[in-house]
Amino acid sequence: MKKILLWTIVAALLSLTRPVYGRELQVVTTFSILEDLVQQVGGERVQVTSLIARGADPHVWEPTPRDARIVAQADLLVANGGGFDDWLLGLVKNAARTDTPLVLASQDLAVLEHDHDHHHHEGDPHFWLSVPNAISYVEQITKALTLLSPDDALYFQERSREYVQGLLELEEWMISELARIPKENRVIVTYHNAFSYLAERYGFDVAEFLVENPEAEPSPRDLARLVDLLKRMNTRALFTEPQLSGGTRYMNALAQEVGGKVYTLYSDSLSADVTSYVELMRYNTRTLVEALE
Ligand SMILES: [Zn+2]
Known part of the structure; x- marks a missing residue:
């Protein structure tokens, strides 16, 4: 009996800690790799939408009125930054809710430039193809979700820690394979x-x-x-x-x-x-x- 009562209390408390009862945070990302990273951290407490469909080329993406509507309903926007998905900034400016927080996942990372004299000097924005950079993205996303919904902080941080652990194991495997x-x-x-x-x-x-x-x-x-x-x-x-x-x-x-x-x-x-x-x-x-x- 005691146990059942305890669980009833725990369940009641858990339901109180949700940000908005019965509703996930609406997170909108520019492309599918960010969508996955947000989903890994946010779990069942977020609903993630990527504006660019899987398999499409982000470099030639033209945002549509549908994208503008999705952005207008977002609780959080996650973009790559580094010139990769600047078109999102235009959408945000035109969206009704200009106060929606926007995370640029690569903001803490240093840009690598290449030195071919026959090309323009632009930095490579594909930071995520190195695992430590992806971990930095995950940290930015975790921070943003936690700020947005402090009641879910422990949930997000626990998931984030587990996912980062998995990424470290992934990299260990990669390094040993690539050594061949x-x-x-x-x-x-x-x-x-x-x-x-x-x-x-x-x-x-x-x-x-x-x-x-x-x-x-x-x-x-x-x-x-x-x-x-x-x-x-x-x-x-x-x-x-x-x-x-x-x-x-x-x-x-x-x-x-x-x-x-x-x-x-x-x-x-x-x-x-x-x-x-x-x-x-x-x-x-x-x-x-x-x-x-
Ligand atoms: Zn590219």
Whole structure:
């Protein structure tokens, strides 16, 4: 009897600590990787919506009136920052609720710039492709959720701690797998400049990506330069990304010319097959090992 009474009290207390009874926090993110990170921390106390659909290319995203409506109803907005999803700021300005908190997940991270003289000097905004950077994102998200709903602080912090623990284990696995790739093969030839944080953290060179931004077309000079480089490499592996159909065309043509092979790395989006950030990093690790070992 005593036990039942105790549980009744606990249940009553728990229901009091919810921010708004029976309603999850509405969190809106710009793209699917942030959606996953927020879901991991927020659990059943958040409802997360990504504006950019899985498999779509964030670089060419045009926000719609539907996006504006979703933003207007959000309790919290989470964007990447670093120039990756600036269009959200315009939507927020036009939304009815201008006081909605906005988190830029990458705000504490230093931008890596590359030094190719034939490209513009813009930093790479794809911070999340290095695990420590993703942990920094998770910390920003945890802080924002806790501020928004202090009564759920313990719940969010506990989930966040467990998830970060999982990310540390993920990275340990990645490092031991990637150790199988010999030093001379550690070049990632990609279509767009997305992998500089991955390269810096895990010991690769990505000097020869084709374009800064996937909206741009590679020049004949870029293509000739890449053919030269590939012909000098042992492993003629090229990496394209599932959301870039235009880029894949160029990469296939290049691979044919040098007798190389095209592989897929995930960068800007989850998909029906790769449904979480952890799966994305595992997929990329396996692909790099298969292509360059
Ligand atoms: Zn990108």
